[in-house]
Amino acid sequence: MTGNIYRGQAGLPFSSALRIYEPLEAFPAPQQESLRAAGAGQKSRAAVENAELLASLGRITRHDGDPFPTGRTDLVRVIPAPAKQSSAGAKPYPAESAESAPGAAAAPADRLLYCPSQLVLRAGLAANALMEGIHGPLAQLLIPEEQRDKHQERIDEVRAHEGVSRVHTRASTWGIPFSWFCLFKESDPTDVVESEGRIVTVRIRASIAQALERVSYAVAHLAMAAPDLDMLEDLTQLTEWLELFHPDSAVELDYGAVADKVYPDDSPLDVRLGIECLAEGDMTGAAAAYRRLASRWVPIRQMARAS
Known part of the structure; x- marks a missing residue:
């Protein structure tokens, strides 16, 4: 199944996603039953990704010229809720392989979090x-x-x-916005999904409380050190978006196929170091962090203009 996903993406723009997963009670009552049923019937994460890709390809080849999704079969991604933070630190998420069912990785008592695709x-x-x-x-x-x-x-x-509805997914093509990396640390739970010697995707997750704490730190430091930086506006909008969701939610960065080009990826560390250097007035350190980011991501973005 995973190999089909990778081969199906060949020739398509690299697409990455930032997703919010919420507990069932965060959704309107009429929607809860459909989410619960979708989660219970989901065979694997790979099946969801493959179904979404096939549906998108099908829409652009319709004979009636309508490229929009109908919403008749909206997909739902499901993950186990992260363990509560303790004095020993947060426990990682259960390991998730490309073929594992979302409920299978979690103990029966674990809560599930839901992210509807909301394609319409x-x-x-x-x-x-x-x-x-x-x-x-x-x-x-x-x-x-x-x-x-x-x-x-x-x-x-x-x-x-x-x-x-709150929109649970933000998408980006040909690269990941640097502001998204502010939500994560290199120690966060990470799934590396591989197939046939290639990395299909990398998914890194954090609780929404952690993400908000990190983005607030970045905003505070950039507001003082570099108030004219475009990234500050991006982070402000990101904060406003995160605050719309339930406090027990989780945030996931899904690299998509671009992971095969950049992983292992130190971008969360480089973004954090760059912001810290700016706050300390260390322009040399900030420039070095930016150069590392640019060397990694500028070639990806240039692919968008390649013939």
Whole structure:
């Protein structure tokens, strides 16, 4: 199954995701039963990833020209809740292989956390951003107004059923925003998923409390040392997003296929060291940290413009 995922991504843009997993009680009552059923019926994480990839490829080849998801089979990712922090430090998550079922890795008493894909809402947001960007005129040709109006009806239906939903997933193509690395440390629980001699993805997780503490630290130091840095605005928006979710949630950074190009990856450490150096007025140290980041990620971003 995992090999199919990797081969299916060949030729596609590298896509990474930042996801929030919440406990069941954080969701509206009408949605809880469907989430519970989806989690119970999920065979493996690899099956979810493969189904999402196949569905996305199917949408762009529809004969009616509608590229939007219908929402009839929204996918759900499930993980066991992290152990509570103790004086000895946080216990790692149970090990997760590409083929393991999400419930199988957890003891029966463990709680589960859920991350719905929310493809209808996310597709609508992505289309709006595309229309408002520099490629707006081209996007209007590729996505006819009739299809956009039809999808807006789907969005209205989802919101009527589930209320105003928090968007649980942020996606990035051709590289990971440096601001995302502020949420994690190299000691956080990490799953490296491999297949046929390649790294399919790397997933690193932290509790939302840890993530908020780390991003607040970064914002405070950058606000004093480098208030004009674009990254400060990114971190402020990231903080506002994290604060929307249940305090018992977990945050996951899923590298996607780009992991095979960059892992082992010291980016969380380099971002943290860069911010600490800026706060201490050590411009040489900050520049060295940035050079390490740039040498790792600039070649990835340049691939977006390669023919």
